[in-house]
Amino acid sequence: MVAEVLAQVSPDDPRAKPLDDALEALQAATRRSEGLLHFVSGHRRLTRPLQAQMRVMPVQRLFARIHRLLATDLAERGIRIANTVEPETLELAVDADLLDQALINLVRNAIEALLDAPQGRIELCARRAEGRIAISVIDNGPGFSPDQREKVFVPFFTTKRRGSGTGLTLARQIAAAHGAPVDVLQTPGGGATVSLLS
Numbered sequence: 001m002v003a004e005v006l007a008q009v010s011p012d013d014p015r016a017k018p019l020d021d022a023l024e025a026l027q028a029a030t031r032r033s034e035g036l037l038h039f040v041s042g043h044r045r046l047t048r049p050l051q052a053q054m055r056v057m058p059v060q061r062l063f064a065r066i067h068r069l070l071a072t073d074l075a076e077r078g079i080r081i082a083n084t085v086e087p088e089t090l091e092l093a094v095d096a097d098l099l100d101q102a103l104i105n106l107v108r109n110a111i112e113a114l115l116d117a118p119q120g121r122i123e124l125c126a127r128r129a130e131g132r133i134a135i136s137v138i139d140n141g142p143g144f145s146p147d148q149r150e151k152v153f154v155p156f157f158t159t160k161r162r163g164s165g166t167g168l169t170l171a172r173q174i175a176a177a178h179g180a181p182v183d184v185l186q187t188p189g190g191g192a193t194v195s196l197l198s
Contacts (some may be wrong), residue, residue, distance in 0.1 A: 001028060015043040052095035052177040059090045059126040059135070066103050066124060073111055079120035081107075092135075092198060094178060099135075099196075102174040106137040106194050109168065113141030113192065129197075136195040143192045144184065168194070 026150045029163045074081055108124060123138040125192030172182045175196045183195045 008021060052098055052174075054093045054095055054178075056091050056093050057096050059092055060088065061102070062092070062094075062096060062099060063126070064125045065100060066107060069104060070107055070111075072121075073108070077111060077114065077120065078116055079111060081122045081124070084123060084125040084127070085095075090126055090128075090133065091131055092126075094198070095174075098174045098177060102138050102171040102196065103135075103137065103167070105171050109194075110137055110139035110141065110192070113139055115139055133198045134195045135198070136193050138187050138191065138193045139190040140187065140189070143186050143190060171196070 002023045004021055006016065006023055009019060010014050060083070063085065067081060067083075070081075103124070106123075107188075110119075110122045114122070117140065119140070121140045123136075125134075125136040125138060127134060136137075144151045168182075168184070171194070175182045178198055180196050183197065185193045185195070187193045
């Protein structure tokens, strides 16, 4: 309503300045309210206990779903994505919906990290390692500094311009629901590797 009235008032009208100030204040309040709603939504998601409904799934199928869901985001940013599954027939007892959410969050984190990278690349990798299965999201972005690696699982901590700070925390919760830890490492040659170990 203020914007509509302001549009009808000439700039030299004495009411123009107070109306402009009111409009700016209302817009600021709106942005703050949206930020608080985003915070509350993220907090609710992080404090809700997760229970995994396990079933055996081929890892190739899980990765294919992530490709389909994020294909547009990846294509728009010119980021290449590849899969490595060893052996190719590797299967995993998981809650597919929860694991999808964890991987989507991790890939989106990687996409954000690659915003300024000229040749962005993400790899979804699954392989057996020391009797466990490691599912990793690997990127060639800037990676994490040592002090950032200590904080990445703190709720709402973010290194991204538009990040919420909930992606890695939620991924760790989902991993915990599967009885699995999460590792955050530097990718050899540059970038970050986040691995869920089942």
